[in-house]
Amino acid sequence: MNEAKLLMEKKLETIQSIQKFCEGGPFPAYPANIYLETSNLCNLQCVMCGAFSSVNPLRLIHIEKSQRGFMNLKDAVGVENLMEHTLFAQVFGYGEPTLNPDFVSFLKLCGKHGTVTSFYNNGMQLTDEIIEAIIENKVFEITTSMSGIREDYEAAYNGAVWETVVDGLSRLAKRKAELNSKLPIISVNSLGFRHHIDRFEEFCKLMAGIGVNTIKLTPLIKPFMHIYNAPFLAHHVSIPRIWIEGVMLERAKALAASLGVEVQSHAYEATGVNDEEQYQAAREALFKDFGADISAPMVPIGEFKKLGIDPIRPPKEENDDKVMPPEGSRAYNGHIPASELGAEGVCCLEPFYEFYICKDMSVKPCCYAPLPAHMGSMSKDVETAVWRGSAFNTMRETIIKEEYPEMCRICVETGHAHKNHHFLEAISDYGNWLRRSSGIEIFDDPRWVNVIEAIKAAGNNLDIVRRQRTSNDSCALRAKG
Numbered sequence: 001m002n003e004a005k006l007l008m009e010k011k012l013e014t015i016q017s018i019q020k021f022c023e024g025g026p027f028p029a030y031p032a033n034i035y036l037e038t039s040n041l042c043n044l045q046c047v048m049c050g051a052f053s054s055v056n057p058l059r060l061i062h063i064e065k066s067q068r069g070f071m072n073l074k075d076a077v078g079v080e081n082l083m084e085h086t087l088f089a090q091v092f093g094y095g096e097p098t099l100n101p102d103f104v105s106f107l108k109l110c111g112k113h114g115t116v117t118s119f120y121n122n123g124m125q126l127t128d129e130i131i132e133a134i135i136e137n138k139v140f141e142i143t144t145s146m147s148g149i150r151e152d153y154e155a156a157y158n159g160a161v162w163e164t165v166v167d168g169l170s171r172l173a174k175r176k177a178e179l180n181s182k183l184p185i186i187s188v189n190s191l192g193f194r195h196h197i198d199r200f201e202e203f204c205k206l207m208a209g210i211g212v213n214t215i216k217l218t219p220l221i222k223p224f225m226h227i228y229n230a231p232f233l234a235h236h237v238s239i240p241r242i243w244i245e246g247v248m249l250e251r252a253k254a255l256a257a258s259l260g261v262e263v264q265s266h267a268y269e270a271t272g273v274n275d276e277e278q279y280q281a282a283r284e285a286l287f288k289d290f291g292a293d294i295s296a297p298m299v300p301i302g303e304f305k306k307l308g309i310d311p312i313r314p315p316k317e318e319n320d321d322k323v324m325p326p327e328g329s330r331a332y333n334g335h336i337p338a339s340e341l342g343a344e345g346v347c348c349l350e351p352f353y354e355f356y357i358c359k360d361m362s363v364k365p366c367c368y369a370p371l372p373a374h375m376g377s378m379s380k381d382v383e384t385a386v387w388r389g390s391a392f393n394t395m396r397e398t399i400i401k402e403e404y405p406e407m408c409r410i411c412v413e414t415g416h417a418h419k420n421h422h423f424l425e426a427i428s429d430y431g432n433w434l435r436r437s438s439g440i441e442i443f444d445d446p447r448w449v450n451v452i453e454a455i456k457a458a459g460n461n462l463d464i465v466r467r468q469r470t471s472n473d474s475c476a477l478r479a480k481g
Contacts, residue, residue, distance in 0.1 A: 004438040007114030009085045011430065012447060018423055019451045021352060024457035024471035027396055030085035032426050035331060035367055037093025038071045040359045044122050045158040046145075047304050048191065048220065051094055055230065055307045056160045070100040071359045073109065076378045082355075083113040087430045091119040093358065093367065098125035100273060105291040111137025113184040117434045120145065121191065124160060126168030134172065135181050138437040140429075143187040143216070145167060147196045148301070150205055155301045157194065166210055173211020182436040188213040192238040192268045195301055197245050200253040208259035215256065217249075217265040220288050223287035229471075232299045232307070239282050240272035277379035335403040341412045347402055348417040348466040351395050356388060365395060368411045398467045421464070422457050 017029040045054035055360075073079060083089065089110045091097055098121050100106070107130075110117040117137065123144040134142060146153060150162045173186055188207055190196060194429060196203065207215055220237045222229070240246055246269075253263045275281045286293040299307065338346050352363035358364065360370065361379035363386050375395075376386030386392065404412055411417050431442045442448040458464055 004114060004434070004437075004440055007084075007188065008434065008440065010441070011087050011114070011206050012088060012451075014085045015423075015427060015448075015451050018353070019284070019454045021456075022423070022455050022464050022467075024467040027388070027393065028352055029388075030082070030384075032354060032423070033088040033090065033354045034082065034086050035090045035093055035354070035356040036106060037095065037357060037359045038097040039069075039093055039095035040093065040120070041068050041070070041099055042096045043099060043124060044160055044161075047123075047156050047158060053230070054303065055232075065157050067360055067450045069359060070102070071106075073102070073105060073356075073359050073362075076443040077380070078115070078384070079109070079357075079378065081384075083109060083115055084353075087426060088118055089115045089117050090441055092121065093356070094358070096122055096125070098127075098130060099221060104129060107133045107137045107139060110139075114239050116140045116430055118142065118184075122157065122160060123165035123168050126172060128171070130170075131172050131175050134184055134426075135179055137177060138433075139184045140437075141185040141187055142172070143189050146188045146192075147193050149206065150197055152193075152199075152301050155304050158305060163394055166206075169212065170210040176211070179429070183433075185213050186211060187216060188212050189216045189218065191218060191220040192271075192379055193220055193236050193301075194238045197235070197238040197240075197248065200248060201255055204256040204261060204263065206258065208256060208261045212261060214262045214264060216302055217263060217268045219268050221272045231290050234287045234290035234292035234294075234453075235296075235298035236301065236439060237286055237290075238268075239279060239286065240269055241279055242272055242274050246272060252259055334405065335398050335401070336409065338402045338404060338412065341404065341409060343412045343415075343417060345402070345462060346412065346417050346419050347399055347461045348404075348408070348412070348419075349399070349421045351392060351399065351466070353421070353423070365392065366411075368416055369407055372411075373407060400465050402465070421461055421463065424452065427452060427455075 014028065014030045014032055018024070018032060020026060021028050024316075042049075044201075045052050047053050047055055050056065076199045078380060081138075090112065091103075097103060097106075097119050107117060117139045118141040119139075120128075123146070133139075144165065145157070146165065147157060153162050155162055167176060169188075172184075175188070176184070185463075190203070190439060192306065204215060220233065240249065249265060249269070253265065271282075272464045273282050284294065338344055354366050356364040356367050357378050358367070358371065360377075362377050363375045364371070364373040365375060372374050375391040376389055399436045408417065427448070434440045434442060443452075458467070
């Protein structure tokens with residue numbers, strides 16, 4: 001058995017434990033997906049970013065809530081064992097990952113343990129050393145944030161340089177071709193700015209020319225961070241009208257496909273409208289959500305940098321009240337029925353699947369969870385003591401009752417909570433990566449096939465949760481697990 005197949009056995013253990021959970025058994029033994037927040041600093045001030053936006057008057061409140069810097073792997077206990085069992089490692093978080101001087105070591109760690117690796121970045125730090133490490137360690141996907149062309153792009157991504165980003169992606173694509181490598185998938189994440197959609201066909205052609213494989217077009221929504229509102233952005237949101245933007249998009253997708261680029265636009269298209277009446281209603285709802293005046297003049301994209309919004313520093317005690325309730329409050333111990341949050345029947349299974357390690361080694365149940373989460377620390381305990389610890393298990397038991405702790409409120413109320421699990425998609429993605437990276441086909445292995453069929457048969461989130469509640473042995477099994 002070669003090294004890749006040996007590494008695969010640990011991943012199979014994790015997926016088999018997820019299968020048993022779906023069938024009413026113990027909670028999963030290991031997370032299938034981890035985030036390593038290699039950096040919580042950023043070298044840009046993108047206007048749509050809740051954390052670092054140059055036009056967010058409350059940005060310093062957010063920034064000062066966490067100790068800023070870079071993750072140090074030497075501070076973590078048990079990360080090696082965790083990496084052996086997890087299928088996916090997202091080597092990024094709320095910051096620019098490639099700023100970490102030791103970023104290459106994180107890619108090597110993931111590669112060593114046969115873990116599917118991906119990361120988002122802003123494209124400003126793609127050095128030759130990082131490019132070599134990406135290919136050598138079989139990184140599955142690198143996604144760079146880009147919306148708009150040249151001046152428009154630089155206006156929204158404050159501090160970015162179009163030529164620098166294009167050059168970095170071009171060098172990555174060229175090196176990938178030189179080594180005849182199938183990896184990484186080179187992706188671009190684009191937001192549905194009006195100016196971007198107007199020139200999207202041109203954008204697709206430019207991306208194809210530099211070797212991009214996939215363009216992910218997503219809607220421009222109100223920043224998720226609850227301490228940031230950007231009303232001026234409402235005028236710049238593209239609401240796809242099937243008879244205007246829909247036509248432009250189809251033309252751009254056809255061009256991109258002819259050039260070998262896949263455009264994934266389902267998220268953007270899902271916000272679309274079919275007639276003028278729907279468009280006007282959607283526009284009014286959009287401006288209301290952004291807290292914007294629909295009759296106010298539009299701030300041109302080129303003037304974003306001139307808005308001149310100075311950051312404010314409220315007193316510390318006021319910060320704490322606004323941003324995060326104190327430990328021991330209902331924020332962590334209270335249980336809120338999903339129905340009270342307008343999400344009856346929504347049972348998000350992320351805490352059964354995901355493990356987010358922050359820069360300071362504290363742990364969250366998912367990337368959306370606010371800080372401090374009080375779920376444990378990788379600097380103090382081995383990973384299983386946190387993953388299988390009382391904080392995580394209490395949260396899971398709460399969700400099984402179709403309730404949520406206060407920390408989940410914003411996510412659930414705004415519809416970000418996952419209504420459906422993605423266990424099967426995870427297996428498919430892992431199999432795709434293994435095929436590309438090592439030539440191994442897991443779908444020829446009866447053990448993987450059996451797991452897939454069993455998870456399919458287990459049904460959706462509600463089916464799984466109800467089975468957990470009604471299984472006579474579930475409590476005892478979870479305790480043993």
